[in-house]
Amino acid sequence: MQSLWSSGGPTWDVPKGRKDGRVSKIIETLQLPAQxxxxxxxxxxxxxxxxxxxxxxxxxxxxxxxFAHCSSFQNRIHNFNSNQSVDPTLESSFAAGLKRACPTKNTAKNAGANxxxxxxxxxxxxxxxxxxxxxxxxxxxxxxxxxxxxxxxxxxxxxxxxxxxxxxxxxxxxxxxxxxxxxxxxxxxxx
Incomplete structure (x- = not known):
């Protein structure tokens, strides 16, 4: 067993012997669930x-x-669907803050939200x-x-x-x- 931990979070023992890859491939990230x-x-x-x-x-x-960049949640705060600009499941003041951080014509590469x-x-x-x-x-x-x-x-x-x-x-x-x-x-x- 090998102990692992996250910054300020819980610790746990992970059994040794897990097989890891030799290289990282971007194509494998496409298998991750989409936001x-x-x-x-x-x-x-x-x-x-x-x-x-x-x-x-x-x-x-x-x-x-x-942190999430604007591009990963832009769909929820601008032109959500043909009837609504903002995703109705978003709390309104929270949505307004996201819109301020990520305006429609956002050009800041590092813009986003925690x-x-x-x-x-x-x-x-x-x-x-x-x-x-x-x-x-x-x-x-x-x-x-x-x-x-x-x-x-x-x-x-x-x-x-x-x-x-x-x-x-x-x-x-x-x-x-x-x-x-x-x-x-x-x-x-x-x-």
Whole structure:
């Protein structure tokens, strides 16, 4: 076992022996779920990798950290559909802030928004914001569109401990997904 941790977040032991790839290929990132996926598409994508709805909701909590460029959520704040400019699932003042950060004719390459209001802290704020309609990606907001996933979001929003426990369990499960070529002697260096 090897202990891994995230900055300020939970720690967990990961079994040694996972096969890693030798090179990174951009084509492999196309297999990742898109930020525009609905709950059914997300569930299908995770199920193809042997991950459950519980894993989906827990691992989505990783969006408690980080930043999103305007291009990744522009579809929600400008010309959402033929009837509405803004995604109606967005809380109105939150949507207005996103529109200010990412105007229609945005030219700033680094413009965007934090994924949650504490982007450098591994906490359950992400789930609290989902329940308020303050998510950056429509795929995140879709987690509150089914009764079972919304119940998990609510559970994690009310308990940092439950979120971290589920996150660790799902990270360990995800680490067992096969697909690499070699077991590395040092995880940072190709053998």
């Amino acid at each position: 525009t996926f609905n709950i059914s598409q997300l569930q299908q994508s995770f199920a193809q990798r042997g991950l459950s709805l519980d894993d989906l909701v827990a691992l989505s909590g990783g969006h408690t950290l980080g 994924l949650d209001s504490t982007p450098t802290t591994f906490d359950n704020r992400y789930y609290k914001l989902l329940l308020q309609g303050k998510s950056i990606f429509s795929s995140d907001q879709s987690l509150v569109t089914s009764a079972k996933s919304k119940a998990l979001v609510s559970k994690f929003a009310s308990s940092q401990q439950e979120f971290q426990k589920a996150f660790v369990k799902s990270m360990i499960k995800m680490s067992n997904i096969n697909g690499g070529q070699e077991v590395r002697l040092n995880c940072r260096v190709v053998n």
